[in-house]
Amino acid sequence: MKTLLIEVWKRLTPWSKSADVYANDVDNGYPERMDRLINNSVTAKSAASIMVQYLIGKGFGPDADSIVINKAKNIKLIDFADDVADDLVKQRGVFVHINYNALYQIADFSVLPFEWCRIGKKDSTDYAGKIAVCKEWLKPKRNEIELIDVYNPRKKVIDAQVEKASGWEHYKGQVLYINMDTKLIYPLSRIDSVAEDCDSEAQASVYKNRLLRKGFFGNTLVVTRPLIAEGLEPGSQPHQEAESEREAFQKAIKESLGAENTGGVLCLEMDFAGEKLEDAILIKQIESKIDDELFNYTETSVRENILVAFNNLPSGLIKTNDSSLFGNSGEAIREMKRTYWENTFKERALLTSVINRLLAKSQDYSSLKVEPIKLIDDAAFNNPE
Structure with missing residues (x-):
């Protein structure tokens, strides 16, 4: 009796000799591909937007939200939090560029687009000391790849890096790399397991559009x-x-x-x-060739799969026609919100940790510590009347 083994598609991270980096998949285009799949799927895009909101909550308060943490780019703290949350939600990882002053304090910080960043060569201790940054990784040119040191706030490390760069005016700073898949070189996207579902939802829309525009319907x-x-x-x-x-x-x-x-x-x-x-x-x-029942089943199925990938996002938080959810003073909706607030605890805690870690070493806000404000008040939940 023979057993048929079906090869399951796997994201690979081979060493790229031409660019001296670990490629993110065989074509080095995994982040862009996942981002495009999310944007093409109305469910995935909506789910990502809602999950980002649950990570930053109602912000950190007007005083903290208005803080400018990067004056050169006019980036406020709440903007930075939104950028970090977006990459944690979609790519399950984030690259943060950090600049220092001569006192070894963090002068400013901002998020680098995840698709721009790759990991450089590792040493004998399995440590990669450089992050390679390039806007185009499908066919990168050596002169377009910028190497930046990995985050290490120790004074002697920064001194060595500044000296190697021939002074503070030439120093490029460091990059803090957060990877939610610690056993992998690069994290798997949140939609990795439902990538085909995201594509199916997009293709179903394209198919119906073509029938209506070019078919005999x-x-x-x-x-x-x-x-x-x-x-x-x-x-x-x-x-x-x-x-x-x-x-x-x-x-x-x-x-x-x-x-x-x-x-x-x-x-x-x-x-x-x-x-x-x-x-x-x-x-x-000539009647329509669109099988409404089949499409409804397919779209419902892929929609449910996608929502599960986003930490079991309740479908009622995206859109619902069920009027019963709004009965009892909206208790069902509040229960969904509280449940999803708990479902996103890990990512929200990571986001908060990254922000406070950087603020603690900043030149202006070392005493500031932030915490996202809940989207739903517990007192109002327990006493809806």
């Missing part, structure tokens, strides 16, 4: 006997008169059927047997 087919008699010489007076009568007849048919309100009218001429009127003309409506 909604057209009326009119079949008649030949309107030009055989034997008439093309270009002759009788032929021209018959052609004119054909055009007038087809125009009258389209106007009588209200073609402006349908997909269009298709006119076809062919020989019929018999002498009755019904044997001489046939009018048929």
Whole structure:
């Protein structure tokens, strides 16, 4: 008895000799591919947006949110938190660029686009000391790849890096790399296991659109006997008169059927047997080829799978037609919100930890410690009246 082994697709991270980095998949385009799948799926994009909101909550308060943590780029603390949350939600990892002042304090910080960053060569202790940054990794050019040191706030480490860079004015700073898949070089995207579901949802929309735009759906087919008699010489007076009568007849048919309100009218001429009127003309409506029940089942199935990938996001938090959820003063909705707040605890704690870690070593806000404000008040939940 033979066993059939089916090879399951796996994201690989091979060493790229041409760029001196660990590639993120064989084509080095995994982050971009996952991001595109999320953006093409209405469910995944909505789920990602909601999950980001649950990570940052109602912010950290007006005083903290208005703090500018990068004056050169005019990035406020709440903007930075949103950028970190976005990458943690979609890519399950984040790269943060950090600049220091001469006192070894963090002068500013900002998020580097995840798809721009790759891990450099590791040493004998399995430590990679450089992050390679490039805007295009599919066909990177060596002169477009910028190497930046990995985050290490120790004074002697920064001194060595500054000296190697020939002074503070040439020093590029460091990059803090957060990886939620600690056993992997790069984290797997949150939609890695439902990538095909995201694509299925997008392709279903494309398929229906093409049927409506280019297919026969909604057209009326009119079949008649030949309107030009055989034997008439093309270009002759009788032929021209018959052609004119054909055009007038087809125009009258389209106007009588209200073609402006349908997909269009298709006119076809062919020989019929018999002498009755019904044997001489046939009018048929072309029905839709879209199987609503099949599409509804498929779309519901992939939608549920995608929501599970986003930490079991309750479908009622995206959109629902169930009026019962709004009964009892909206208790069902509040329960969903509280449940999802708990479901996103790990990512929210990581986000908060990253922010406070950087603030603690910053030049202006070392005494500041932040915590996201809950989206739903516990007191209001326990006493809805």
